[in-house]
Amino acid sequence: MATATAPPTTSRRAHRRRVDPVFYAFLVPTLVLFTLAITLPAVMGIVLSFTNSVGFGTFTFVGLTNYVAVFSDPALLHAYLFTLFFACITTVVVNVIAFLLSIALTAKIRAKVALRSIFVLPMVIAGIVIAYVFSYLFANSLPALAQSVGFGPLEQSILANPHLAWIAIVTVAAWQAIPGALLIYIAGVLSIPGDVYEAASLDGATGWRQVVSITMPLTAGYILINVIISFKGFMNVYDVIVGLTNGGPGTATTSVAMSIFNGFGNGDYAYQMANATIFFLIGVVIALLQMRLNRGKAAF
Numbered sequence: 001m002a003t004a005t006a007p008p009t010t011s012r013r014a015h016r017r018r019v020d021p022v023f024y025a026f027l028v029p030t031l032v033l034f035t036l037a038i039t040l041p042a043v044m045g046i047v048l049s050f051t052n053s054v055g056f057g058t059f060t061f062v063g064l065t066n067y068v069a070v071f072s073d074p075a076l077l078h079a080y081l082f083t084l085f086f087a088c089i090t091t092v093v094v095n096v097i098a099f100l101l102s103i104a105l106t107a108k109i110r111a112k113v114a115l116r117s118i119f120v121l122p123m124v125i126a127g128i129v130i131a132y133v134f135s136y137l138f139a140n141s142l143p144a145l146a147q148s149v150g151f152g153p154l155e156q157s158i159l160a161n162p163h164l165a166w167i168a169i170v171t172v173a174a175w176q177a178i179p180g181a182l183l184i185y186i187a188g189v190l191s192i193p194g195d196v197y198e199a200a201s202l203d204g205a206t207g208w209r210q211v212v213s214i215t216m217p218l219t220a221g222y223i224l225i226n227v228i229i230s231f232k233g234f235m236n237v238y239d240v241i242v243g244l245t246n247g248g249p250g251t252a253t254t255s256v257a258m259s260i261f262n263g264f265g266n267g268d269y270a271y272q273m274a275n276a277t278i279f280f281l282i283g284v285v286i287a288l289l290q291m292r293l294n295r296g297k298a299a300f
Contacts, residue, residue, distance in 0.1 A: 042280075045273045055269035066274035075251060076259060076275060080282075083255045086166060086173075087234035093174045094181050094230050095223065101178070102185030103211060116186065123179035131243020134172045135159065138244070162252035165245050169253060173240050177233065181226045188222030189215060228290050235283060 049066055053059035070076055105116050122130065139157040146154035158164040192215065200210050216223070238257040241247060247254035247262075256279050263272035 049273035053270045079259045091230040098181035106189045120179040127239040131240045162249045188219035
């Protein structure tokens with residue numbers, strides 16, 4: 001009888017790809033810092049949300065008392081509604097304008113590189129600085145201009161109008177966020193082969209038809225990324241509101257992030273940690289829904 005062939009002497013481990021030690025040199029410190037600075041404080045905060053802690057000293061567990069109080073607080077309910085409304089409106093404004101600008105700045109026009117540089121300048125300025133500058137414009141320059149031309153609705157500062165103050169916040173937040181979205185959209189538009197547009201032109205497709213039938217479908221992944229990033233960022237809006245209205249008039253423009261931060265300084269630490277936990281879970285659910293609805297559209 002023929003003897004069985006001996007198995008190869010090389011073990012499976014020898015075939016495995018070796019990991020460069022430099023990888024661990026970068027990975028381990030990052031994981032340690034992330035755990036100490038984000039994961040551990042988040043877990044501690046969730047635990048303290050079930051207590052009556054004021055942020056220091058002793059505390060006792062009170063169960064779901066803080067969570068029940070959050071759901072029954074009309075001021076917090078208004079903050080959630082305003083934050084969601086603001087995030088939805090601003091996300092639409094930012095992505096529509098940034099997408100249209102990306103098409104214009106990738107077309108065959110002169111000085112498009114210089115124009116791209118100009119359009120991305122707002123993203124390098126701190127949000128609070130931008131907010132204070134626009135606060136002066138909305139409170140002084142715009143009313144003065146409206147009075148000179150006799151336009152009554154804007155003769156008073158919209159920052160003092162509880163029904164119009166949100167427009168100023170959306171304007172400033174969008175002005176700062178458009179450059180970041182613009183860069184992503186430019187990358188998406190430039191990734192489309194020129195031959196596709198040439199073939200569409202030969203078939204008689206006009207410029208707008210090409211945008212709807214070619215550009216938008218082929219940049220669906222970039223649109224998805226921008227929408228998720230924009231919405232997540234606007235849900236956490238804080239500095240722009242502080243610089244423009246500080247949550248006013250009254251509490252008309254108070255966001256959830258502002259409610260949480262202000263509550264920490266008023267002895268409501270555990271209560272606001274419960275609020276922050278709920279806000280975090282809502283953000284996770286919204287992100288999962290976005291990914292679910294747009295599954296298969298990511299192109300990169």
